[in-house]
Amino acid sequence: MAALLALLLPALIGAAHAAAEKRIALVIGNSAYQNVTRLDNPRNDAVLMAETLAGLGFTLIGGRAQLDLDKPSMDIAVQSFGRQVQGADVALFYYAGHGVQVAGSNYLVPIGANATREADVDFQMLDVNLVLRQMQGAGTRLNMVILDACRNNPFGGRGLRAADGGLAQMRAPEGTLISYATQPGNVAQDGTDGHSPYTKALAATIKQAGLDIFQTFNQVGLAVKRATGGSQQPWVSSSPIDGTFYFVPPNAPAAPQVAVAPPPDPQLPSTLRPDPDRVPINNAALLRELSDRLYEHNFDPDPSDSKNGMRAAISKFQEKVAMTPTGEATEGVLTRLRKMEDLSPWGSIVYGPDIDKFGISWKHSSRRAAVEDARSKCGGAKCTLELSFYGSRCGAFAASSKSWSLIQRDTLDRAKTAALDECGRAGKSCRIIDAVCANGFGH
Template sequence: MSNRTTMYRFAIGYFLWCMLAAGLHPGQASAETRLALVVGNSAYSTVTPLDNPVNDAERMADALRKTGFDVTLVLDTNQNDLILAISRFGSRLRAAGADATGLFYYAGHGVQSFGTNFLLPVDIELQDAADLSLVGVPAQAVLRQMFSARNRTNIVILDACRNNPFTSVPDLGDNGLAEMKAPRGTFLAYSTAPGEVAVDGDTGNSPFTQALASHLQTPGLPIETLFKTVRNDVLKATGNIQTPWDTSSLTVDFQFNPLTQPSAEELQVRQLWESVKLSNDPLQLLLFLRAHPDSAYASEARELMQVLLAKEMQPASDTTSPETPKTERVSPRDNEREMIEHARQEGTAEAYEAYLATYPDGAFAELARLELTTIVNNQQRTDPDADERPPEPPVAGEQTAPSAGNSALPDTVAFNAPLGMGDPQLATRSISELIRGSPRFAPIDGLPEAVWKDKTCAACHQWEQANLCEQARTYISDDAPAAAKQHPYGGAFKDALRLWAEKGCP
C-alpha cells in the first residue's frame, strides 16, 4: 500500500473519530460547593480541660481548606455561640443548594444520656443529669440542620469521646457516645467505637485527628477507604485499645481530594494515541506528532518513532556476490539511511540541517523537518536571553511574521541548507525550497490577497541561485534602496539572504 493511500485512510479515520468524540462530549460539571463548621473546645472552666481539641480543630480546618472547603472555625466556644454557629452553618448549607457538601467536625468533651449525645461548651455547669439538655448542645441538632438543607452529601466527624467529666453526677455514668442514626446522604464518623473512650493524645493532636488530617489530601481516596485507613492507623498508634467507628447512608461517591478528571480533548488525544501506538506505523506516528507536538504522549511517540526508524535503518540481507567490492554495494539509498541515522543519534539541529541540505526531497525529509522544528522551538523556549532581547525594528511598511522569535543569526547560510533562523517555518527550510513556495506576506503593501495568496514566488520572480544572489547583494548595505522594501517572506528571510550574500552565495 502506498504512503499516499495510507495517509488518506488515516486522515479519513481521524476525521470520523473526531466527529464521534465530539458527539460523545460530556458536559462540564459545575463546581461543587463545600461548607464546613469546625469546632474545638479545650479551655473548660468547671470540668477537666483538654490539651488537644483546639490544636485538632485548627489542623482539621487547614486540611479541609486544602481540599476545597469553605471553613468556619470556632474555638473554645460557650453554649450560645455554639448554637448560633450551628444555626448559621445550617442556613448557609440550605442556601448552597442540593449539590453542596456539608461537613461538621467537633473536638472536645462529649457525653451521652439515655442514648442521646451532647456536645459540651466550655462554660458548661451541670449538677443534675436532667439539666444536660439545657446546658449542653445535642449532636442531633447538627444532623437536623444538615437534613433540612436537603443537600446531597453531609459528613459529621466527632472526636468527642474523651473521658466522662461528670462521673460524680448521678445517671451520667455511661462512657463515650451513643451510635446515632444517619439521615440519608450522611456519613457519621466517631473517633472510637460506641460506648468507648478515645485517647486525647500526647503529641499535640489526638491519634484520630492526626491520622485523619494526614490522609485527607490523598488523591482519589473514597471516603469509606479513607476512614478504614484512619482506623488502622489509630489501632496501631493506641496499641489496639481505640477503634474508630463510622456509619454511612451516602447515596453518591465522595472523595475529599478527587483525581483530576481529564478534559474531553485530553481523552480524545489519549484514545487517538492508543490507536496510533498499536499501529506501529511511522506514518501515523508522524501525523500524530504533527497534530499534537506538545501533548503528554509526544515524548513516547518520538521514542517509538526512533525505534521504528532504527529498524528501518537496518540494511536488507546482502544478496550480492562476496567477490563484489564493498564500495560497489553501497547505494545512494544506503547513504541517505546512514545520514538520517547519524542525525537521529546526534539529535542536533546541525545534523538534521545537513541531511536536509543533501536530501531536501529525501525519504526522511518530513521527519527531519519535524525534528528540526522541535529542536528550534525548544531552543527558543529555553534560551534565557530570549525574553530580554529587544525585537529588531521592522523595515518601514513591512509586515513581520508574528511567531518569529529566533533573533540569533547563524554564522553562515547556504542555498540548499535549512536557514536555521526565523520562526520554524523558515528555519527548517532552505532558500532553494522557499523560492519554490508561496509568499507569506503581500509583496506590495495593499495588494489584494487574490493576486498573491497561494501563488508561487517563482511566478513573479526569476528566482534562481545566480540572479537571486545578485538581488541578495543589494541587502548588504542598510542604506541600499532594496533594504527598505518589504519582502514576501518577511524580514527574517531578507536577513538570511544578506548573510548568504556576504559569504559569496554558497
C-alpha cells in the same frame, strides 16, 4: 520539575474538583473548660482540621476553626451552619472536645457547662441531633458528622451519670455518614504530641488522592488502631449515599502528547477587582458574624440593637485600625476582624438597677462567657447594664442610695477612684461595691 509536578498534581486536581462542588464545614474545638477537666489538644485538632479542609475546597463557617465556645456561641455557630449549607453539595461538621451521652443521646460540651443533674444537659450542652437536623432538608448530596469527642465523662463525679463511657451510637439519616473517634461506649485518647490520634490520622488521610469516603474512614480507622496499639478503634455509622465522594479525586489519566502553540502574551484585565473596603456585606449570616466579632472586641452598638448603633460600632473599630470611619459594613471590615487575635482574659460587671443586684466575673476566655457568668450571679437577663474589660484592664462598681457607676481603667485603684468620682456627682457619698481586673487581680 517533573517530580514537583507529580507531587502537586493531586492537590491541583482536588482543588479543581472541589471548586465544582459547594463544600461547607463547621469546625469546633473546645479545650479551655472552666468547670471540668481542661483538654490539651482539641484547639490544635480543630485548627489542623480547618486548615486541611480549607485546602480541599471547603468554606468554613466563620472563616476558620471556632475555638473554646460557650453554649450561646455554639448555638449561633450551628444555626449559621444550617443556613449556609442550604443548596450545598457537601456539609461537614467536626467537633473536638468533651462529649457525653445521657439517656442514650449524645451531647457536646461547651466550655462553661457545669451540669450536676440530667435535667441540666438540654440547657447547658448541645445535642448532636440538633446538628443533624440542621443538615436535613438542605439539599446536600452528602452530610458528614465527625466527633472526636469520646473522652471520659467529665461530670461523672459530680452527680451527672452518663449511661456508659464514651458516646452512644446514632442512626445516620439519609445521605449521612457519622464518624466517631472510637467505638460507641468506648473512650478515645486526647493525645500526647499536640493532636489526638484520630484527628492526626484523619487530617493526613483526607489529603490522599483517589480514596472514596468509605475507603478514607477505613484507612483512618486502621491508622488509629496501629497508633494506639489496638486500644482505640474508630467507628462509622452510615446510611446509603448517592454517588461517590472523594476529598481528593483520583489522578487524571495522562493526556497524549501533542504539539501545543505557545500561549499568547497575557492581557491586562480590563477591570480591577473591587476594593474590599467598598464592597458592602448583604448576607445575613456574615452580618451576624460581623456583629459578634465587634462585640468580642468591645465595640458595642450605641444605641444598642439599631442600624445606627451598628454604624457607630463599626466607625469606632475603623478609627482604631486607622480606616476612614464610614460606619459601613464591608468585606474589608470583616476581614480585618477575622485577622485579629481573640482578646483574653475577660472580666465583666453587670447590674440590674430595677432589682438592685449585681454580678461580677473574671478570667474568662471570651467576653460572652464573662457576661454569662456575671449574669448568672445577678438576676440573669434582668441585669441589663454591662461593663466588660479584657487583658490587664480593671473594672469597678460604686453606688449610693441615689446613684451608681460602672467604670474601667488600666489599674484597679484608678478604676475605683473613677467609679467613686462618677457616682459622687449626684451629691451623695458613694462606696465601692466590688472591683476586679480581668486577670483576677483584686479578687
